[in-house]
Amino acid sequence: MTGNAPARVGVLGGGRMGAGIAHAFLLSGSWVTVVERDDDSADAAAQRIGGSIRRSVERDDPLDRGDLQARLSAGTDIAAFADCDLVVEAVPEDRALKERSLARAEEAMPATSVLASNTSSISIDDLAAQRRRPGRFLGLHFFNPVPASALVEIVRGAATDGAVVDEARVWVEALGKTPIVVRDSPGFASSRLGVMLGLEAIRMLEDGVASAADIDAAMTLGYRHPMGPLRTTDIVGLDVRLGIAEELERAYGERFAPPALLRRLVAEGHLGRKSGRGFYEWNEER
Known part of the structure; x- marks a missing residue:
């Protein structure tokens, strides 16, 4: 762990939300791997996050742009999640796409790690029903734009282990954001x-x-x-x-x-x- 943040974080999907989530964890000290569907999308994600890093450094002189950039990687191989402590799925809000993406991530990541969905409305219990390890799965609902947002909604499914919720709360606080914990229901709070x-x-x-x-x-x-x-x-x-x-x-x-x-x-x-x-x-x- 790095200052209570996960040492290594995987983000599946490098669009606006995924890039913002990656940026937040980079600022907290994590090493971050972004996985996209193809090379062009991975390159676009790296450029998007690189722009966010540049703006952060311009606002905050003590930040080291080289260090932040060095802790970021972006590609297409989901096997890169093999050493991640946390993987956050951040693909578009489509149920079938999320189910496929979560299944791929779960196969690649360690059994002891935490898998999270950034869904803003889809039932965590529905998504958990397809998981191998539902106890280590929950919702981490970030808000757009992620760097400026002060809130992360932790969505606890019926099968989510209490220790995983506690760990997620620590991680969110390490990002400098406030966590709220809600029971799974459509749309959450x-x-x-x-x-x-x-x-x-x-x-x-x-x-x-x-x-x-x-x-x-x-x-x-x-x-x-x-x-x-x-x-x-x-x-x-x-x-x-x-x-x-x-x-x-x-x-x-x-x-x-x-x-x-x-x-x-x-x-x-x-x-x-x-x-x-x-x-x-x-x-x-x-």
Whole structure:
């Protein structure tokens, strides 16, 4: 262990979330291995994390960019997880994809290590049902953008060992973030509440109640939210929010039904900040 963080961490999936998770563990002192589906994706993940490292060093002089970069590797061989203490699955929010990815990771990693899913809505118990070692499996729900977020939701499945939950809590604190522990249920605590607010904001925009900026201002100025629900949806990704809403609709019914506006924007490729347009225009580097 390095300062209570896992000595070696594997991240399966190097997109925006996976890159952020890798970055957080690098800052805590871990050696991090990112595995992607092909060479191009692995190279893109390494560049994405390298950009985050550069920005961290610019903000904090004591950080050693060379050391951070040296502790990062990115590739396509899942056998690289063979010496990891923790492996975090961070592929897109698709149940079948997550099940396949978790199975591959579990085959490669040591039996004594912890496997976690970064799912924001899929039942940990459902995913655990396919695991060889369900006691050493749990949810670690990071928030986007990971470097700026102060929270990690630890999702405890019915079979998760208490000692694994305790270990995860220590790891999250070593990242400088606050852990909350929730019992497995669709949407957990954060997604269930946050998505409900976001969907209602989209319905209000759809109904012409107010502009996106004014709806967001109602929550930032009136309720002291750090960011409005529509801007948050742009940052998370409209496609990601749509997938979560569909998962919650299956679990809880019509109150989580995705608005037509959300479906239309996703179909048109307007996914938020990562595509340059969602409920807002995004012109900065993505």
